[in-house]
């Protein structure tokens with residue numbers, strides 16, 4: 001297709017949904033260079049001045065580019081820089097460094113779990129500044145904003161991980177945190193669920209997190225326990241954030257394990273109560289299966305577990321552990337031990353719980369996709385169109401504007417990303433145009449690498465980067481997004 005002149009483009013006659021949750025209106029959007037120039041009603045004088053290429057958007061929705069607030073794209077943004085799994089969903093910005101796992105500040109040629117979730121065989125970035133420079137040199141297809149991972153700090157500074165950090169180690173971790181904030185990081189993430197960080201106590205977390213607080217950061221956490229002990233784990237996360245003075249984001253909120261199904265009826269009221277006293281929000285992906293490293297303690301013989309990759313038995317990728325265990329004549333836990341190290345999808349959630357979290361006003365959408373798995377969880381390619389198709393169009397559980405708000409404006413606000421997430425004059429031109437009648441995910445557990453349908457066009461910083469008919473345009477315009485940057489326009 002003809003290349004769009006990013007000098008100026010007029011998106012004409014679409015339903016403009018601006019990311020704020022207020023009602024969409026049919027109108028126009030004028031983009032010029034990297035910015036949005038006018039929204040809804042474009043004065044004739046501006047059209048005269050810019051002489052834009054006109055794109056008819058009749059019957060289509062025009063929205064801010066989606067922000068994937070929960071990703072593990074740290075290495076993918078550099079090594080698989082086209083970022084098609086995300087661009088093809090209408091995502092224009094990814095937040096990396098979640099769950100305590102970040103590429104920086106780590107130097108290693110054999111990263112252990114859980115850092116190995118990032119897929120990269122080489123960790124080369126000693127500082128956030130170096131990581132940011134590597135992202136900018138790679139010119140990814142989408143913008144990248146970064147959290148610093150607490151587990152990465154532990155693995156860097158502690159010789160043994162089975163205890164809390166001592167004063168000297170806390171100081172070294174805090175110094176890295178300061179460097180990251182100076183380089184523009186959004187804040188700190190932790191994953192005290194993972195054994196490498198499980199021994200960390202609130203004191204250790206606060207010592208690092210309060211550095212992020214002084215620079216206006218946020219704290220995102222994969223809490224210690226998403227199973228039976230979820231309520232105290234939520235309390236611990238809230239306490240850590242309060243003591244540090246940071247806004248809290250609960251990562252991929254869920255009630256995992258069959259014994260805990262239905263317990264969002266307890267967790268959501270607790271979250272609301274806590275949110276009355278401190279800034280708190282959460283992210284969520286629209287599936288009943290989670291995905292992480294293979295761990296025998298997560299294999300309970302009740303839930304289905306799909307092996308997405310195994311170092312020891314690569315041929316078992318794509319098979320269910322109950323079938324493998326039956327074939328080997330061993331228990332499912334024993335099979336998990338033999339298949340390690342590897343990754344798996346755990347069908348550990350209940351649809352009603354997922355629905356309650358997604359429709360909750362404090363939640364925003366994050367894919368949690370794992371871009372390096374042999375057979376990735378379909379959320380990597382499908383999370384955002386799936387929310388639009390299932391929660392808005394098919395089941396009507398959310399209004400369109402609210403659905404988009406959870407993918408754009410709310411996300412930018414909660415993560416302190418200025419100048420994006422809304423269609424506003426002067427904001428950066430991250431824009432998606434999609435067909436509300438057809439938008440849907442196509443990726444499945446069987447066929448996880450499928451382009452979503454109905455995503456018609458995606459602009460990143462004013463550059464047309466994806467079209468539904470031609471796929472990636474080959475033009476990559478993503479940047480490293482620094483906290484507080486981009487605010488100059490407004």
Ligand SMILES: [Zn+2]
Nearest residue numbers: 099222251252
């Ligand atoms: Zn996580």
